[in-house]
Amino acid sequence: MEKAMLVFQTDFTYKEGAVCSMYGVVKSVDRSLEIITGTHDLPQYDTWSASYRLYQSMKFWPEGTVFVSVVDPGVGTPRKASVALTDNGYYIVTPDNGSLTHVDAVFGIKEIREIDESVNRLKGKDTEEVSIFHGRDLFGYCAARLASGIIDFEGVGPAYGLNEIVRFPLLEPSAEDGSIKGIFEINDPNFGNLWTNIPLSLFRDKGFEFGDYLNLTIRQNGEIKFDKKLLFHKSFGFEEKGKPMIYNNELMKISLAVSQGSFCDDFNIGYGSDWTVEFKKA
Amino acid sequence: MEKAMLVFQTDFTYKEGAVCSMYGVVKSVDRSLEIITGTHDLPQYDTWSASYRLYQSMKFWPEGTVFVSVVDPGVGTPRKASVALTDNGYYIVTPDNGSLTHVDAVFGIKEIREIDESVNRLKGKDTEEVSIFHGRDLFGYCAARLASGIIDFEGVGPAYGLNEIVRFPLLEPSAEDGSIKGIFEINDPNFGNLWTNIPLSLFRDKGFEFGDYLNLTIRQNGEIKFDKKLLFHKSFGFEEKGKPMIYNNELMKISLAVSQGSFCDDFNIGYGSDWTVEFKKA
Amino acid sequence: MEKAMLVFQTDFTYKEGAVCSMYGVVKSVDRSLEIITGTHDLPQYDTWSASYRLYQSMKFWPEGTVFVSVVDPGVGTPRKASVALTDNGYYIVTPDNGSLTHVDAVFGIKEIREIDESVNRLKGKDTEEVSIFHGRDLFGYCAARLASGIIDFEGVGPAYGLNEIVRFPLLEPSAEDGSIKGIFEINDPNFGNLWTNIPLSLFRDKGFEFGDYLNLTIRQNGEIKFDKKLLFHKSFGFEEKGKPMIYNNELMKISLAVSQGSFCDDFNIGYGSDWTVEFKKA
Numbered sequence: 100m101e102k103a104m105l106v107f108q109t110d111f112t113y114k115e116g117a118v119c120s121m122y123g124v125v126k127s128v129d130r131s132l133e134i135i136t137g138t139h140d141l142p143q144y145d146t147w148s149a150s151y152r153l154y155q156s157m158k159f160w161p162e163g164t165v166f167v168s169v170v171d172p173g174v175g176t177p178r179k180a181s182v183a184l185t186d187n188g189y190y191i192v193t194p195d196n197g198s199l200t201h202v203d204a205v206f207g208i209k210e211i212r213e214i215d216e217s218v219n220r221l222k223g224k225d226t227e228e229v230s231i232f233h234g235r236d237l238f239g240y241c242a243a244r245l246a247s248g249i250i251d252f253e254g255v256g257p258a259y260g261l262n263e264i265v266r267f268p269l270l271e272p273s274a275e276d277g278s279i280k281g282i283f284e285i286n287d288p289n290f291g292n293l294w295t296n297i298p299l300s301l302f303r304d305k306g307f308e309f310g311d312y313l314n315l316t317i318r319q320n321g322e323i324k325f326d327k328k329l330l331f332h333k334s335f336g337f338e339e340k341g342k343p344m345i346y347n348n349e350l351m352k353i354s355l356a357v358s359q360g361s362f363c364d365d366f367n368i369g370y371g372s373d374w375t376v377e378f379k380k381a
Numbered sequence: 382m383e384k385a386m387l388v389f390q391t392d393f394t395y396k397e398g399a400v401c402s403m404y405g406v407v408k409s410v411d412r413s414l415e416i417i418t419g420t421h422d423l424p425q426y427d428t429w430s431a432s433y434r435l436y437q438s439m440k441f442w443p444e445g446t447v448f449v450s451v452v453d454p455g456v457g458t459p460r461k462a463s464v465a466l467t468d469n470g471y472y473i474v475t476p477d478n479g480s481l482t483h484v485d486a487v488f489g490i491k492e493i494r495e496i497d498e499s500v501n502r503l504k505g506k507d508t509e510e511v512s513i514f515h516g517r518d519l520f521g522y523c524a525a526r527l528a529s530g531i532i533d534f535e536g537v538g539p540a541y542g543l544n545e546i547v548r549f550p551l552l553e554p555s556a557e558d559g560s561i562k563g564i565f566e567i568n569d570p571n572f573g574n575l576w577t578n579i580p581l582s583l584f585r586d587k588g589f590e591f592g593d594y595l596n597l598t599i600r601q602n603g604e605i606k607f608d609k610k611l612l613f614h615k616s617f618g619f620e621e622k623g624k625p626m627i628y629n630n631e632l633m634k635i636s637l638a639v640s641q642g643s644f645c646d647d648f649n650i651g652y653g654s655d656w657t658v659e660f661k662k663a
Numbered sequence: 664m665e666k667a668m669l670v671f672q673t674d675f676t677y678k679e680g681a682v683c684s685m686y687g688v689v690k691s692v693d694r695s696l697e698i699i700t701g702t703h704d705l706p707q708y709d710t711w712s713a714s715y716r717l718y719q720s721m722k723f724w725p726e727g728t729v730f731v732s733v734v735d736p737g738v739g740t741p742r743k744a745s746v747a748l749t750d751n752g753y754y755i756v757t758p759d760n761g762s763l764t765h766v767d768a769v770f771g772i773k774e775i776r777e778i779d780e781s782v783n784r785l786k787g788k789d790t791e792e793v794s795i796f797h798g799r800d801l802f803g804y805c806a807a808r809l810a811s812g813i814i815d816f817e818g819v820g821p822a823y824g825l826n827e828i829v830r831f832p833l834l835e836p837s838a839e840d841g842s843i844k845g846i847f848e849i850n851d852p853n854f855g856n857l858w859t860n861i862p863l864s865l866f867r868d869k870g871f872e873f874g875d876y877l878n879l880t881i882r883q884n885g886e887i888k889f890d891k892k893l894l895f896h897k898s899f900g901f902e903e904k905g906k907p908m909i910y911n912n913e914l915m916k917i918s919l920a921v922s923q924g925s926f927c928d929d930f931n932i933g934y935g936s937d938w939t940v941e942f943k944k945a
Contacts, residue, residue: 104408106401112704114852116719119670119701123723126668130725137401140394143854144923155398158506159405159517161412172923175898224722225915228863230897232913235723288396290425299510333512334457349514351507359426359454386690388683419683422676437680440788441687441799443694570678572707581792615794616739631796633789641708641736
């Protein structure tokens with residue numbers, strides 16, 4: 100049977116030797132394992148981003164792929180080190196610190212197990228007393244054993260209740276009287292786009308169509324930070340370079356961009372539950 | 382037959398989940414395909430850099446390698462999504478937006494085809510109405526099918542005229558009366574070096590040799606921005622740390638560096654057709 | 664026999680086409696070679712960091728792995744281009760410019776050979792007169808030939824004396840009268856932690872235990888830059904977010920962190936032999 104691929108996402112960056120050490124451990128468990136760098140540039144300590152990025156990319160991988168997500172501000176403390184099996188057949192090896200929130204909400208988690216450190220932690224190489232690098236000593240090592248077939252899912256450690264999984268609260272968008280309200284769930288820190296929690300389908304239900312102009316109001320803690328009529332269209336190239344616009348993002352969520360620019364930077368807008376958005380027909 | 386490797390270059394960065402999603406699509410087409418990260422750090426929307434970097438690295442890869450280049454400010458608009466076959470036997474999957482300029486000029490393009498979206502676009506996974514991520518839904522997916530042998534080059538879609546390829550103008554260097562003139566075509570944004578369009582061979586023709594001191598004048602739109610006598614030598618270590626110098630770069634083009642420093646930053650010099658350089662014997 | 668893996672670390676970044684060209688050369692030597700990106704984000708020209716990062720990650724890889732380390736400010740000058748075989752069975756392909764210091768001191772070097780450019784340098788592709796990119800033309804190419812089995816270790820070139828290896832001076836920590844003194848050897852530039860040269864074992868010998876409060880004095884060239892009582896504990900989560908603390912790092916060395924913050928930035932502290940640290944019982 101073909102061994103599962105390992106897809107890593109962390110906030111380690113490549114500025115020092117952490118990624119290299121972690122990948123070495125994987126290859127020392129089983130030379131034939133295939134390692135994919137999802138990203139090592141997640142925002143530091145940002146378990147919300149870890150959760151969102153897992154949700155964003157997971158379904159595009161073959162079933163059975165093992166994701167290793169290490170954004171772990173609580174490393175070495177009693178937070179659980181876990182492996183989740185999702186309803187759609189993926190494994191996620193991660194600290195149970197909120198990183199499973201979106202995958203759980205969107206795809207569902209079937210079973211979760213706490214990693215048994217007595218079995219699935221790296222031994223030797225002067226690592227036994229190290230408490231601060233579970234990416235190398237625990238998550239990477241355990242994931243490699245799972246992907247390689249040295250252990251099966253039961254071999255990870257004891258199962259625990261799905262209700263014990265640490266979850267962030269998720270807010271739902273709402274619609275009334277020709278107005279649709281939501282929040283910015285996250286941004287695209289590269290292109291400076293902002294992604295709301297409003298699905299395209301809700302826009303459709305309310306009769307908002309590509310090519311329409313919509314009034315957009317952005318508030319931070321109730322205070323208006325942006326209030327303008329914007330084009331809603333399929334892609335960036337339909338608006339002039341440098342102009343803000345509304346579009347449907349790669350996850351079918353209503354989003355904001357500046358054509359070949361940065362909405363975040365140009366208008367100084369952030370994301371999180373204190374940032375609300377409201378769309379109305381112009 | 383061995384399947385072709387896929388070499389990716391984009392301006393996505395690893396700051397969010399785009400690369401991970403794109404690579405997942407490739408692996409879902411054919412688990413056995415080998416993905417190489419050329420770079421995901423190209424300057425944003427900079428199709429000129431995309432073109433130059435393809436030219437810079439392509440010939441070092443085995444013939445038949447499939448390059449996927451996604452710097453795509455016009456995504457979702459009617460710009461063509463294409464696969465080019467070069468005269469020296471490589472495939473390039475890219476928006477036809479100028480990214481083929483240098484490869485075409487230096488190595489030649491034998492044939493180009495527009496990707497047939499009805500066949501070679503990802504289906505399902507809630508992607509049909511997404512217009513803004515062709516790296517994932519079109520270029521990555523189509524390239525994987527080509528590299529895997531699921532389609533042959535004809536299977537990409539209809540061929541179109543080589544004269545229709547979008548090309549940037551390229552400027553040629555000139556020499557007269559002991560002076561050689563050119564432009565800065567691009568920089569090395571890491572080490573702060575500047576690369577001219579003047580080949581070493583032209584320096585040789587005019588009798589400029591390693592070890593010579595040359596007068597260098599840099600103008601921006603005609604205005605002098607730098608005017609100094611500099612050492613022309615084989616490598617950085619021949620000049621003192623912190624001192625500017627002239628050298629022959631990895632593509633056999635005359636270039637400027639500061640030994641263990643940054644020419645761009647130290648002298649505030651950029652690149653493009655408005656920046657001209659002139660070399661004379663000192 | 665299985666071919667060795669190639670693990671690369673450089674200061675090239677991915678901002679231009681250097682990594683892609685270098686990897687292409689490897690794959691053109693032998694398509695089946697496995698390339699691992701250790702890092703391309705080492706600090707520019709910083710051979711000390713190159714040395715430290717090799718030491719940090721090497722032992723976690725399978726024996727026989729070939730490391731290619733290219734931080735090479737002296738490229739093109741007479742500094743030696745070498746391949747070292749370590750006492751614990753790894754190969755390191757690198758300019759002999761100090762990059763072998765830590766591996767030599769910690770694990771030992773068994774034999775070192777200078778790369779014979781007449782045999783182990785890339786030919787053709789217009790590279791013969793390029794003096795500034797040995798990562799592509801020499802180190803990458805030679806490493807690929809070695810890993811592939813085209814040459815054995817003797818085939819690299821002539822051996823030279825171990826005493827000729829370029830080494831940085833390494834300073835040892837000291838302990839007396841309940842005080843332990845050392846230096847900051849390096850930082851973690853991502854999380855802003857500082858790593859001393861003091862092993863946990865020395866703390867233990869002097870009766871410093873996890874959970875203790877210790878007085879820490881940091882001096883730069885003798886001048887006090889930081890002087891505070893700090894918690895010494897197993898991991899970051901034992902201190903409040905934003906508070907500085909002492910911990911045992913992944914290499915069993917005493918280190919400093921700010922919980923979910925940056926010690927380097929918050930207190931403006933650097934590393935190197937001019938930065939001394941002194942710990943005393945509080």
